[in-house]
Amino acid sequence: MSNTAGVIGLGIMGSAFAANLAKGGVQVIGYDIDPARIDDLAGTGIQFAASPAAVAEAADVVVTSLPSPAAFHGVMSGAGGITECGNSALIVIDTCTLSVDDKQAGFDALAAKSITLLDCPVSGTGAQAATGDLAILASGDKDAYQKALPVLQGFSRTQHYVGPFGDGSKVKYIANLLVAIHNASAAEAMVLGLKSGLDPEMLLNVLTDGAGNSRVLELRGPMMVADDYDSKVTATMKIQDKDMGIINNYIDSLDCPAPLFKSTIGLYKDALEGGLENSDTASVCRVLEKMAGIER
Numbered sequence: 001m002s003n004t005a006g007v008i009g010l011g012i013m014g015s016a017f018a019a020n021l022a023k024g025g026v027q028v029i030g031y032d033i034d035p036a037r038i039d040d041l042a043g044t045g046i047q048f049a050a051s052p053a054a055v056a057e058a059a060d061v062v063v064t065s066l067p068s069p070a071a072f073h074g075v076m077s078g079a080g081g082i083t084e085c086g087n088s089a090l091i092v093i094d095t096c097t098l099s100v101d102d103k104q105a106g107f108d109a110l111a112a113k114s115i116t117l118l119d120c121p122v123s124g125t126g127a128q129a130a131t132g133d134l135a136i137l138a139s140g141d142k143d144a145y146q147k148a149l150p151v152l153q154g155f156s157r158t159q160h161y162v163g164p165f166g167d168g169s170k171v172k173y174i175a176n177l178l179v180a181i182h183n184a185s186a187a188e189a190m191v192l193g194l195k196s197g198l199d200p201e202m203l204l205n206v207l208t209d210g211a212g213n214s215r216v217l218e219l220r221g222p223m224m225v226a227d228d229y230d231s232k233v234t235a236t237m238k239i240q241d242k243d244m245g246i247i248n249n250y251i252d253s254l255d256c257p258a259p260l261f262k263s264t265i266g267l268y269k270d271a272l273e274g275g276l277e278n279s280d281t282a283s284v285c286r287v288l289e290k291m292a293g294i295e296r
Helices: 012-022 035-040 050-059 069-079 100-111 126-130 143-155 166-194 200-207 214-224 235-253 261-272 281-292
Strands: 004-009 027-031 060-062 089-095 118-119 135-138 158-163
Touching: 004 012, 004 050, 004 135, 012 027, 012 060, 012 126, 027 050, 050 060, 060 069, 060 143, 069 100, 089 100, 100 118, 100 166, 118 135, 118 143, 118 166, 135 143, 135 166, 143 158, 158 166, 166 200, 166 214, 166 235, 166 261, 166 281, 200 214, 214 281, 235 261, 235 281, 261 281
Parallel strands: 004 027, 004 060, 060 089, 089 118, 135 158
Antiparallel strands: none
8 A cells, every 4th residue: 555645635435545545554644624534533543734735745656525616726837736846756646526527627637747646436335435435436547547546445335437538426426316215215214103103213224124125224224213304414415415416417417317416405405495505414304304394
């Protein structure tokens, strides 16, 4: 494995990447614009730098986990960004869910400095990231991917090389389409159970042991049973809204039918507008409960 890895963006996912790499014996240098996130990682053995450029100068491979296109472009080519480093041998692994156009702009900016960008979104939630239970959807230069593979293995369960740069994002859109549908269907099933007078914990135990089970039901069903979407957030509704907008635009750009995915958009919007923007995406269950006239 690479001796030194950088992690830029220390939110739910990035902090898990950094912690798992450090546990694996990698020297990790982190950066986040929010000092509180750095404070949260105190005592983990992770070192911190003053800018993305400083991380890139010190690391062999840098992993980025960022919440928005603006943050992505700022880290790649903004003031103090990666393009200001002098490390032309650097490989950058970007794990963000963004449009292919945004990713390509980042690729071009780094390529102008002889830095390689790999498009490597992850499939999995924050809870899965904490235990390294993630699938990597990697795309880009295959030689660079092979060099970066030990770092990827340091924070994920499985790694898939899916093709040329940008194909990782396309696979991620499809994976997230399924997650959005499974999450909404899990909530719909739980609300039907509540409306039927069934014990939700019993129902979850039975459903997760049958043909209707899904990883999403296993991960988020317990939140729905407990009606608690804030104690252990795996992905916020705000991030879900950003991701769904990207997926929806991509679907429309291909003129591809996606009736199930599109039917869920209103539920997520209702959750966002109902004050659940920082709650887990499982909180669509609360939206459906309200529609069903259920109070807990």
